[in-house]
Amino acid sequence: MSNEPIVIVGASSAGISAAREIRSVSNDIPVEMFTEETDLPYYRPFLTEYIGDETVEKKSNFYLNPEKWYEEKRITLNRGEKIAAVDASSHTIETADGAKHPYARLILANGSSPFIPLKEAIGKKNVYSIRTLGDARAVRERAKANVPAIVIGGGLLGLEAAYSLSRNGIPVTVIEVGDRILPRQLDTECSAILQEIISRTSVKLLTGASVEAITGSDAATGVRLASGEELAAGMVIFSIGVRPNVDLAHSCGARVNRAVVVNERMETSVPGIYACGDVAEFNGKNIALWMPAMRQGKVAGSNAAGKEAVFADEVYPAILNSFGTRVYSVGDFCSERKDGEYRVHAAKNDEKGSYKKLFFVNDRIVGLILIGDISESQKLTTAIKSGAAYKDLVQ
Numbered sequence: 001m002s003n004e005p006i007v008i009v010g011a012s013s014a015g016i017s018a019a020r021e022i023r024s025v026s027n028d029i030p031v032e033m034f035t036e037e038t039d040l041p042y043y044r045p046f047l048t049e050y051i052g053d054e055t056v057e058k059k060s061n062f063y064l065n066p067e068k069w070y071e072e073k074r075i076t077l078n079r080g081e082k083i084a085a086v087d088a089s090s091h092t093i094e095t096a097d098g099a100k101h102p103y104a105r106l107i108l109a110n111g112s113s114p115f116i117p118l119k120e121a122i123g124k125k126n127v128y129s130i131r132t133l134g135d136a137r138a139v140r141e142r143a144k145a146n147v148p149a150i151v152i153g154g155g156l157l158g159l160e161a162a163y164s165l166s167r168n169g170i171p172v173t174v175i176e177v178g179d180r181i182l183p184r185q186l187d188t189e190c191s192a193i194l195q196e197i198i199s200r201t202s203v204k205l206l207t208g209a210s211v212e213a214i215t216g217s218d219a220a221t222g223v224r225l226a227s228g229e230e231l232a233a234g235m236v237i238f239s240i241g242v243r244p245n246v247d248l249a250h251s252c253g254a255r256v257n258r259a260v261v262v263n264e265r266m267e268t269s270v271p272g273i274y275a276c277g278d279v280a281e282f283n284g285k286n287i288a289l290w291m292p293a294m295r296q297g298k299v300a301g302s303n304a305a306g307k308e309a310v311f312a313d314e315v316y317p318a319i320l321n322s323f324g325t326r327v328y329s330v331g332d333f334c335s336e337r338k339d340g341e342y343r344v345h346a347a348k349n350d351e352k353g354s355y356k357k358l359f360f361v362n363d364r365i366v367g368l369i370l371i372g373d374i375s376e377s378q379k380l381t382t383a384i385k386s387g388a389a390y391k392d393l394v395q
């Protein structure tokens with residue numbers, strides 16, 4: 001290892017995990033981190049809760065580390081610094097203002113950006129996404145005007161945002177282009193159960209509806225649906241997914257598919273350059289979730305520091321804690337299988353307001369959905385990993 005630092009671009013889950021792992025391997029390797037954000041690195045999943053409750057920022061685990069941690073670990077954290085390019089031949093990165101920094105190894109943990117398909121929406125006032133703490137602060141400030149809100153996207157983050165705003169008395173409409181909410185996390189039956197739960201709240205759901213345009217000139221005044229119907233709103237929030245930030249990988253010639261292609265050591269196609277988290281693609285999959293980002297960051301940091309480590313893909317749960325209920329799902333729901341090797345076990349408890357659905361192929365559990373009572377989530381997730389039999393799980 002040369003005297004040049006390991007440079008990490010990005011300071012969220014994957015980047016911080018990489019830095020932490022480098023320090024566990026060696027106290028001597030210089031480590032420099034660069035992040036576009038000016039805030040200390042924080043726990044991103046808290047953001048949708050924050051827009052409805054600013055005291056969330058005071059939680060002891062909101063910030064990933066106190067400021068003194070970086071000094072104690074001798075990790076240089078450069079905040080408010082955008083990296084514009086990577087020169088793999090000279091082993092340097094270049095900031096947006098033209099400054100160049102050398103690296104011995106480079107870890108790309110620069111994440112993803114919200115997907116906003118309507119170009120006219122970008123830059124328009126009262127239009128938001130919730131990807132950074134700055135975004136969340138802007139939404140929270142706008143929410144103080146108590147104006148109706150439209151959330152475009154009925155996925156986990158869209159529903160969480162809608163719930164947080166509604167708890168402060170803001171009228172919220174969620175627009176989902178699909179015929180049901182959480183189509184990737186729930187089967188048709190469980191989507192309907194959750195939609196019925198949400199219908200008891202002040203949040204309005206519109207499924208099977210697509211937004212054609214954002215109305216208003218300089219500031220959004222609502223949306224126009226493909227049907228021609230117009231809905232008024234004082235704020236519009238896009239929550240329809242993210243796109244990996246692959247520009248730096250392109251600039252250094254790394255192989256990019258949907259995201260930056262990596263092997264089990266988190267190595268890109270360019271020697272000495274690693275990628276992890278939202279920006280990485282492993283085994284053809286780009287998993288934009290906090291936990292796998294942490295694990296990938298740990299592997300990238302370890303290998304960059306010279307200690308062999310490999311990433312093993314796992315099943316990752318989807319969790320929702322909103323609208324007075326909890327939802328936990330993981331694995332394969334096999335919804336369309338009609339052959340004899342597939343079967344489902346379902347159990348409903350009206351007293352607890354809970355529903356459990358287990359999915360089996362060849363009598364081995366492959367997926368599960370829990371609504372309400374999720375106390376069995378860890379046990380059943382472990383059963384999926386071990387391929388537990390139907391007879392061992394269903395009495």
